[in-house]
Every structure is written in C-alpha cells, then in structure tokens.
Amino acid sequence: MDDFARALIVTAVCCVAAYFLCGIPFGKILGKCLGNVDIQQAGSGNIGTTNALRVAGPKVAALTLLFDLLKGTVCVVAARWLIPVLGLGAPAWSLVPGASGDWLVVLVALASLYGHIFSPYLHFHGGKGIATGVGILFGYCWPLALVHLGIFIVLVALTKFVSLGSIVTAGLVPLTMFVTFPSMGPAALALWAVLGWTVVWAHRANIARLRAGKESKLSFTKRVTTKDDE
Numbered sequence: 001m002d003d004f005a006r007a008l009i010v011t012a013v014c015c016v017a018a019y020f021l022c023g024i025p026f027g028k029i030l031g032k033c034l035g036n037v038d039i040q041q042a043g044s045g046n047i048g049t050t051n052a053l054r055v056a057g058p059k060v061a062a063l064t065l066l067f068d069l070l071k072g073t074v075c076v077v078a079a080r081w082l083i084p085v086l087g088l089g090a091p092a093w094s095l096v097p098g099a100s101g102d103w104l105v106v107l108v109a110l111a112s113l114y115g116h117i118f119s120p121y122l123h124f125h126g127g128k129g130i131a132t133g134v135g136i137l138f139g140y141c142w143p144l145a146l147v148h149l150g151i152f153i154v155l156v157a158l159t160k161f162v163s164l165g166s167i168v169t170a171g172l173v174p175l176t177m178f179v180t181f182p183s184m185g186p187a188a189l190a191l192w193a194v195l196g197w198t199v200v201w202a203h204r205a206n207i208a209r210l211r212a213g214k215e216s217k218l219s220f221t222k223r224v225t226t227k228d229d230e
Contacts, residue, residue, distance in 0.1 A: 003088045008087075008104075009087075010086045010087040014083065014108045015108050015111035018111045021074075022075060023115035023122075025047045025122055027039055028047045028122070030056070030064055040122075042226055043227070047126055048129075048131060049130075053220065054216070058220055068116065068127065070135060071135065072109075072131075072134070072136040072138075073138045075109070079109075080105050083095060097141045098182075103185060106191040109139075109140060109191075110195050112136055113195055114198070128199065128206075129198065130169065134149055134152075148172070160218045163210065170200050171196060174193035
C-alpha cells in the first residue's frame with residue numbers, strides 16, 4: 001500500500017469517527033438532564049442552541065453551544081494531527097490551511113457537519129450546523145472563525161434574527177476561504193462551499209419564515225412549549 005492510499009484510509013476513518021462524534025445530540029441530552037424537557041418536542045424541534053434557549057433556557061443553551069462548538073473543533077484538530085502521523089504520505093506541512101493536501105482535512109470537517117445535521121442517533125435529524133460549523137472553523141483557522149463569529153454577532157444584534165446571522169455567515173464561507181487562502185486548491189474550496197451552503201440549506205424553513213415575516217426573534221426570557229407549526 002502506498003503512502004497516499006494510507007493517508008486516504010486514515011482520512012476515511014477520521015470521517016467516520018467525526019460523523020458519529022458530531023452526531024451526538026448534546027442539546028437533546030442536556031435538555032432532558034438539566035431542564036427535564038425534550039427540545040425536539042417544542043419550538044422548531046431542532047437540537048441546536050437557539051431552540052435549546054427557546055425551550056429549556058439560557059443554561060441549557062449555553063452548554064449546548066459549548067459542546068456543539070467543541071465537537072467540531074476537536075474533530076478538525078484531531079484530523080490535522082492524525083492524518084500526517086498515521087497516513088505517512090501526508091506530511092504535516094501539506095495539511096496546513098490552503099496547502100495541497102488540505103482537502104483531506106476539509107473532508108473530515110464536512111463529515112463533522114453532516115454528523116450534526118444528519119445525526120445517526122436521531123433518525124438522521126439534527127441541528128442546523130451553525131455552532132458546529134463555527135467550531136470547525138476554530139479548529140481550521142481561528143482568526144477566520146473570529147471573523148465569521150463577528151459577522152454573526154453583528155447581524156443578530158442588529159436584527160434579532162439568529163437565523164439571518166447564521167445564513168449569511170455560512171453562505172460567505174467559500175468567499176472568505178478564497179480571500180484568506182488564495183492558493184487553496186479547487187477541491188478544498190469546493191468542499192468548503194458544500195459545507196457552508198449545506199448550513200444555508202438546513203435553514204430553508206427559516207428562510208421561508210423570514211420572507212413571510214413570521215420568523216421568531218431572539219429572546220432570552222420567552223419560552224415555548226409547543227411546536228412552531230401548532
């Protein structure tokens with residue numbers, strides 16, 4: 001087996017591990033353990049931070065945000081270390097952001113996001129990916145993650161729509177990657193585009209509600225006990 005094939009095998013193993021790790025529905029677990037509620041049964045039915053806030057309150061929401069961020073960060077950081085160590089054919093310098101082998105790490109990033117959005121523990125339902133996506137960016141390039149986090153915070157502060165901040169932040173990912181890493185190969189850039197636009201796709205119901213003027217605004221005090229469509 002040549003070095004490149006070994007690197008691909010290690011990458012594939014990392015992708016599978018990242019998918020199952022990031023599929024862990026921390027919002028649902030924390031809601032039941034700390035708030036005695038099932039956040040999938042109220043609000044948007046989503047397992048992410050925003051619905052955790054709406055259904056279970058700030059404490060559960062803050063912990064959900066932390067764990068969803070960390071699982072994305074851990075998977076990307078681990079992949080950047082494991083692929084060159086175990087793959088042999090992918091030296092560490094080739095996996096830095098924008099380098100020739102970087103697409104291997106981005107594959108793991110994409111698997112991480114898909115694990116969260118299509119959780120294998122919840123019949124392939126999950127979150128919308130913004131917290132895990134930002135966590136992935138922190139593991140990949142923390143200054144760029146701060147840029148996206150700043151865009152998100154400003155938009156939410158101005159509009160009170162978490163979904164709008166999420167959609168714009170995610171949609172800009174391929175553009176900011178191209179600007180930050182102009183030498184990035186087309187494969188890695190295409191994978192980043194898929195990652196960012198998947199988050200936008202996951203917010204398709206929010207886009208419809210925004211267009212209809214029915215989207216809920218951010219509130220730290222208002223609680224919901226029924227599904228939004230009830």
